Amino acid sequence: MKIIFNYFILLCASSILLFSSCNDTKKADTGTSSSDSLQSIGLGTDTTTMILDETEMAVSQMPFVQKNYSKSVDEVYTSIKSAIEANKNLKISAEINHSEAAKGVEIEILESRLIIFGNPKAGTGLMQQNQAVAIDLPMKMLVYDDNGTTKVIYNNASILMNRYEIMLPKLEEKMNALLDKISISDIEEPQLHKLQLESNLADLQTKESSIAVDKASEKLEKLLKEKEFKLIAKVEHDKAAKNAGLELRPTRLFIFGKPQVGSQLMKLNSTIGLDLPMKILIWEDENGKTQVSYFKGSFLANRHVIENEELTAKIDGVLDMLSNDILK
DSSP states (O other): HHHHHHHHHHHHHHHHHHHHHHHHHHHHHHTTHHHHHHHHTTTOOOOHHHHHHHHHHOOOEEEEEEEESSSSSHHHHHHHHHHTTTTTOOEEEEEEEEHHHHHHOOOOOEEEEEEEEEHHHHHHHHHHHOGGGHHHHHHHHEEETTTEEEEEEOOHHHHHHTTTTOOOOOHHHHHHHHHHTTOOOOOOOOOOOOEOOOOOOOGGEEEEESSOOOHHHHHHHHHHHHHHOOEEEEEHHHHHHTTOOOOOEEEEEEEEOHEEEEEEHHHHOOGGGGOEEEEEEEEEEETOEEEEEOHHHHHHHHHHHHOOOHHHHHHHHHHHHHHHOOOO
8 A cells, every 4th residue: 555655646746747847838928937836846946956966977987187178288298397397306207108109110099198207205105104006106197189188197196095005194185286286277177077096906916026126126127128128217216215315125116118019008098008108016025025016907908998808918918927037
């Protein structure tokens, strides 16, 4: 009986709404609006809540900060680079023109440029809490053409601290404010996405090596040369920390790649340029053991919604081969 009664109420309400809608045209001649009809059946006239709900439904989640610009990729990139250079606490570690590298292997992708930069003091503060975060440092910003719209994406401090389970609220706030200022957009628009904070330490592959960090680093550098990989940057986090008057166990990041595979991935989704080229981190843990860490290609493909098992398997194969060869 209760079910029948509820159904009867819904049926009545639907009939009233239908009747009110049908009468709206007639009431227009006498100056009565459809909002009066809503009020007459106790639903009120405030439709603001319904509009906000629809807006919230349209907001998507993304694993990085994204901003749109009215200017060209070159103009936005130049502006960001100038802002970094104007800050005496920041240092540019590398600049990568993904689209130019793709041209070199006869692959055409939309314009895409990556800048890698950081603050040794802030970065060391993070690494002292969790050394594994070194694989995502220094910070990176990707400026790219998304079918005629220039966009910038980056991982802010909130993303990194959540990923590596670091709790430094004041540093998080300062870093986020600085990154926002560096990448300030010339377009005022509503927030169309929320940050999708990732907790994916399980996706970070780590293997123990029987040799010291210095020796493992030498072997990797030699191996990259033998396999004809381009070494984009060798970031010696521990030495940067020492120059800043801070202590950090041996921590070395190698950024390297071949544009043949990376360019094909960027044709599928430009945003993966934020996480390319490939990276391997060699570091000494609190027990004095050497660790070798990297993110597998499958993780990167999932993060950027790319479905191409062949290409991601190639990246996995390369990283497995290189890491295994420096374990002893």
